[in-house]
Amino acid sequence: xxxxxxxxxxxxxxxxxxxxxxxxxxxxxxxxxxxxxxxxxxxxxxxxxxxxxxxxxxxxxxxxxxxxxxxxxxxxxxxxxxxxxxxxxxxxxxxxxxxxxxxxxxxxxxxxxxxxxxxxxxxxxxxxxxxxxx
Amino acid sequence: xxxxxxxxxxxxxxxxxxxxxxxxxxxxxxxxxxxxxxxxxxxxxxxxxxxxxxxxxxxxxxxxxxxxxxxxxxxxxxxxxxxxxxxxxxxxxxxxxxxxxxxxxxxxxxxxxxxxxxxxxxxxxxxxxxxxxxxxxxxxxxxxxxxxxxxxxxxxxxxxxxxxxxxxxxxxxxxxxxxxxxxxxxxxxxxxxxxxxxxxxxxxxxxxxxxxxxxxxxxxxxxxxxxxxxxxxxxxxxxxxxxxxxxxxxxxxxxxxxxxxxxxxxxxxxxxxxxxxxxxxxxxxxxxxxxxxxxxxxxxxxxxxxxxx
Numbered sequence: 001x002x003x004x005x006x007x008x009x010x011x012x013x014x015x016x017x018x019x020x021x022x023x024x025x026x027x028x029x030x031x032x033x034x035x036x037x038x039x040x041x042x043x044x045x046x047x048x049x050x051x052x053x054x055x056x057x058x059x060x061x062x063x064x065x066x067x068x069x070x071x072x073x074x075x076x077x078x079x080x081x082x083x084x085x086x087x088x089x090x091x092x093x094x095x096x097x098x099x100x101x102x103x104x105x106x107x108x109x110x111x112x113x114x115x116x117x118x119x120x121x122x123x124x125x126x127x128x129x130x131x132x133x134x
Numbered sequence: 135x136x137x138x139x140x141x142x143x144x145x146x147x148x149x150x151x152x153x154x155x156x157x158x159x160x161x162x163x164x165x166x167x168x169x170x171x172x173x174x175x176x177x178x179x180x181x182x183x184x185x186x187x188x189x190x191x192x193x194x195x196x197x198x199x200x201x202x203x204x205x206x207x208x209x210x211x212x213x214x215x216x217x218x219x220x221x222x223x224x225x226x227x228x229x230x231x232x233x234x235x236x237x238x239x240x241x242x243x244x245x246x247x248x249x250x251x252x253x254x255x256x257x258x259x260x261x262x263x264x265x266x267x268x269x270x271x272x273x274x275x276x277x278x279x280x281x282x283x284x285x286x287x288x289x290x291x292x293x294x295x296x297x298x299x300x301x302x303x304x305x306x307x308x309x310x311x312x313x314x315x316x317x318x319x320x321x322x323x324x325x326x327x328x329x330x331x332x333x334x335x336x337x338x339x340x341x342x343x344x345x346x347x348x349x350x351x352x353x354x355x356x357x358x359x360x361x362x363x364x365x366x367x368x369x370x371x372x373x374x375x376x377x378x379x380x381x382x383x384x385x386x387x388x389x390x391x392x393x394x395x396x397x398x399x400x401x402x403x404x405x406x407x408x409x410x411x412x413x414x415x416x417x418x419x420x421x422x423x424x425x426x427x428x429x430x431x432x433x434x435x436x437x438x439x440x441x442x443x
Contacts, residue, residue, distance in 0.1 A: 009298075009301070009302075009305075009351075011260075011262070012261075012262045012282070012301050013294070013297060013298065013301070015262055015264060016264070016284075016289050016294075016297040016301070017294070017297075019264045019286045019289050019290075020286070020289040020290045020292075020297075022286075022290065033294060034294055035294035035295055035297075035298055035352075053260065055259055055260060069264065071266060073258055073259050074259065074263075074264060074265065074266050075266060076258050077255050077258050077259045077263045077264075077265065078265045078266060078267065080251055080254050080255060080258070081251065081255075081263070081265060081283065083251075084247060084248065084251040095248070095273040095274065095275060095276075
């Protein structure tokens with residue numbers, strides 16, 4: 001079984017851990033949320049690197065540093081994506097989605113059958129809320 | 135020329151018919167390359183054949199004959215195709231080239247836009263973009279340095295094994311430049327309606343390739359377990375009304391089943407059968423093109439006189 005991480009994969013996983021938590025985490029808490037956790041110092045290094053890039057913010061409410069995703073950059077990125085997808089219909093076509101793309105006819109059938117507010121990719125954009133427990 | 139053209143057409147059509155089922159039975163990476171290269175060859179052959187069948191319009195036109203110094207009379211005597219077929223081929227050729235142009239232009243414009251967006255996103259947040267949105271969604275943004283985009287809503291609902299699976303899947307799309315394979319097949323589908331079945335097969339095989347890459351990263355057993363949850367969230371199966379998305383849900387089921395089995399082998403015999411069709415189409419087209427060249431050489435008045443007994 002190959003469990004080797006490629007360069008950048010750990011950064012991605014650490015970010016995923018921070019985002020899914022919905023609250024600032026200490027390096028130890030981040031480590032606990034990872035699959036096949038690396039060394040504590042490795043996690044700290046990754047967090048410091050992400051902080052230097054401005055993707056993650058650091059605070060020290062108590063004894064230990066806690067890290068949280070920098071929301072302003074994420075929101076800028078979200079705005080850029082909305083701009084991309086909103087401008088032309090065919091731009092959404094070139095994105096390779098995990099579950100494949102819905103044909104416009106399928107999407108239309110689906111949205112007519114679903115109650116308002118159900119999960120349907122890109123059919124309705126809810127106001128962005130802070131993370132709430134799933 | 136007519137015989138070779140017909141043969142090229144038959145081989146290309148046979149590839150369109152044979153390649154999709156073959157692709158679903160061989161290793162996904164090989165299947166994707168088969169559909170891309172074979173599809174482009176078959177599509178080009180179809181366009182060439184249409185052009186060849188329309189050649190009598192050029193051969194019997196007085197203006198062209200004067201410019202090329204051949205005799206219309208000789209051409210009419212030697213060329214066995216009829217004019218009705220030539221006009222029909224010419225019309226189909228024009229429509230086909232127009233459609234290819236439109237598809238290429240629209241797709242190219244979309245790819246340039248996503249390329250610019252992915253460059254901007256790289257500057258802002260790097261190669262992984264996590265959108266602060268509640269809807270579960272994940273996709274690969276093509277570009278020179280592509281991006282992987284996921285929503286925080288998806289991450290919150292998945293466990294670490296699920297994150298790794300989804301991220302590795304999308305990273306595979308970006309690294310392997312899957313959008314180019316999809317684009318190539320899209321163009322060959324546009325070149326001829328008989329290749330229409332290549333498109334859905336390519337979409338499926340590209341997803342399977344990314345699934346297999348992800349399975350290599352997280353481990354096959356973990357991947358098979360995590361896939362169901364991810365597919366549920368991203369395919370929206372929970373709210374899906376019965377029958378509304380039968381094709382998409384069937385593809386997700388097939389992909390889940392494929393991950394729970396050992397990986398598919400290369401199956402050289404199957405691959406060779408499909409490759410043989412593409413090679414056959416290519417060869418027949420080359421022969422037809424050669425025949426056409428020879429025909430124009432022969433209808434030259436000087437040569438015709440020399441040939442006469």
